[in-house]
Amino acid sequence: MFPCGFGSGNGGSEAAAERFTEIGEAYSVLGSITLRRKYDRGILTRADLQGSGTPFAEEARAPGTTATRREKARRSSVTGAGRKPVFDFDAFYEAHYGDQLRREREIRWRREQLQRQQKEGFRKWKLGKLTELSVAVLLALGMGIIISIHTGH
Numbered sequence: 001m002f003p004c005g006f007g008s009g010n011g012g013s014e015a016a017a018e019r020f021t022e023i024g025e026a027y028s029v030l031g032s033i034t035l036r037r038k039y040d041r042g043i044l045t046r047a048d049l050q051g052s053g054t055p056f057a058e059e060a061r062a063p064g065t066t067a068t069r070r071e072k073a074r075r076s077s078v079t080g081a082g083r084k085p086v087f088d089f090d091a092f093y094e095a096h097y098g099d100q101l102r103r104e105r106e107i108r109w110r111r112e113q114l115q116r117q118q119k120e121g122f123r124k125w126k127l128g129k130l131t132e133l134s135v136a137v138l139l140a141l142g143m144g145i146i147i148s149i150h151t152g153h
Contacts, residue, residue, distance in 0.1 A: 025049045026087055 028049065029035045038044040094101075 022086070
């Protein structure tokens with residue numbers, strides 16, 4: 001028996017049995033790449049969860065299917081039996097980890113900005129050194145020309 005009163009051996013509570021079934025279905029969706037993709041696209045049906053019947057994705061491709069029917073089926077896949085909403089993992093994840101995700105994105109952005117600034121600084125430093133070297137070579141050539149002119153006379 002599960003600590004929250006969910007599970008098959010809980011004394012016959014229908015609400016607990018239904019919740020246990022929903023939790024089991026959620027785990028089966030999370031454990032299956034195919035079902036998870038269908039859930040993300042909003043085309044997961046009860047038939048997909050039970051492993052019987054025709055998946056909604058194939059029905060949607062059938063000729064004569066209207067967008068209204070598809071949207072209605074999509075909405076019904078988001079709600080469970082008895083019109084209870086299915087647990088929204090995206091909202092849960094955002095609620096619990098949203099601040100951390102935002103901080104990580106901000107840190108990543110700052111790190112990228114710092115790397116760009118460092119690359120730009122290095123590029124400018126390299127250009128400055130190349131300019132200094134060019135000026136030094138030109139001065140050396142000029143001095144060489146002046147010395148050769150004075151020694152030639």
